[in-house]
Amino acid sequence: MESIKIGFDxxxxxxxxxxxxxxxxxxxxxxxxxxxxxxxxxxxxxDLGTLTKxxxxxxxxxxxxxxxxxxxxxxxSKKLKGLAEFVRAAGGKVFVITVGDKYQKEKIKGFPYxxxxxxxxxxxxxxxxxxxxLNLFIDDKxxxxxxxxxxxxxAHQVTWFLDTEHKTGxxxxxxxxxxxxxxxxVNLLNDEQNSHK
Ligand SMILES: [Mg+2]
Numbered sequence: 001m002e003s004i005k006i007g008f009d010x011x012x013x014x015x016x017x018x019x020x021x022x023x024x025x026x027x028x029x030x031x032x033x034x035x036x037x038x039x040x041x042x043x044x045x046x047d048l049g050t051l052t053k054x055x056x057x058x059x060x061x062x063x064x065x066x067x068x069x070x071x072x073x074x075x076x077s078k079k080l081k082g083l084a085e086f087v088r089a090a091g092g093k094v095f096v097i098t099v100g101d102k103y104q105k106e107k108i109k110g111f112p113y114x115x116x117x118x119x120x121x122x123x124x125x126x127x128x129x130x131x132x133x134l135n136l137f138i139d140d141k142x143x144x145x146x147x148x149x150x151x152x153x154x155a156h157q158v159t160w161f162l163d164t165e166h167k168t169g170x171x172x173x174x175x176x177x178x179x180x181x182x183x184x185x186v187n188l189l190n191d192e193q194n195s196h197k
Contacts, residue, residue, distance in 0.1 A: 003091040004188045007129050008080070008113075009139040010098035012161040015107045016075040019161075021046065023075075027067055031059065048103035072107050077160070079178035083185065084112045090189050095132060097125050129153055135188050138181070142171050156184075 011017040025035045038054050039046060048068060055064040084094045096116040098104045105116050119125050122144055129137045130151045137155040139145055140162055148155035157174040158181075159167045167176075175181065 003093065004087070004135040004185075004192050005093045005095060005132060006084075006087050006185065006188075007095040007097055007132065007134040007137040008084075009125070009137075009141070009144070010096055010100070010104055010108060010116075012140040013138055013158055014077055014080050014096065014111060016077070016161045018163055020072070020075040020107075023071065024051070024068065033058070047100050048106065049101040052103065069106060073110065076108055076111055077178055080181075081111055083178060083181055086182075087185060088112055088114070092185075092189065095134065097128050097137075099125060126151070129155070135192075136184060140166075142169075142174075145171065156181075 008014055021035065028034050028038075035046065038051070038058075051068060052064055055067065059067070087094055093115075094113040096108065096111075096113050097119065098116065099119055099121055101118065104118055108116075117128050119128060122141065125139075126144060126147050129148055130153055134153055137145075137148055137153055138158050139148075139155065140158055142157050145155040145157045157171045158178075159170045159174050159176050160178060162170070
């Protein structure tokens with residue numbers, strides 16, 4: 001039997017990326033350096049792959065791994081983890097679609113999902129979410145949500161891990177707490193059940 005398919009973006013949805021970067025910066029400052037120093041003149045993505053490469057050059061691979069990977073679990077939303085568990089227990093599937101590299105899955109170790117899809121940009125993320133015909137997709141970026149809605153995918157912007165500036169500019173129906181997703185998911189599960197009656 002087909003069941004519902006829920007998709008989540010990773011950064012600033014499941015994972016508190018801003019708080020994590022701040023945490024890493026503080027740890028680097030204890031070593032008399034900072035993220036700014038590592039990224040001066042580099043305007044590329046500050047993803048885990050780039051950070052691992054750049055930090056390893058300066059403080060060695062082992063120390064870099066401890067610094068970047070030891071505390072990742074602290075930055076995963078516990079409420080979303082509970083929701084994903086609930087979806088899967090009800091027979092639904094959980095997809096994570098994220099822009100980045102192979103290190104992305106390290107950020108959400110222990111988070112219950114069926115498949116993680118790593119893509120190279122928002123366009124590819126949108127294409128994947130649309131072709132999977134997800135029943136719900138959650139992203140912090142309004143542009144992604146708007147584009148998916150034009151493709152008839154039920155998408156929602158969420159703001160719980162955004163900074164104040166981005167919260168202020170959010171969509172009118174953006175969700176500010178993972179608890180708001182519970183009723184949406186329950187409705188989808190009920191609709192799905194009724195369609196099989
Ligand atoms: Mg994101």
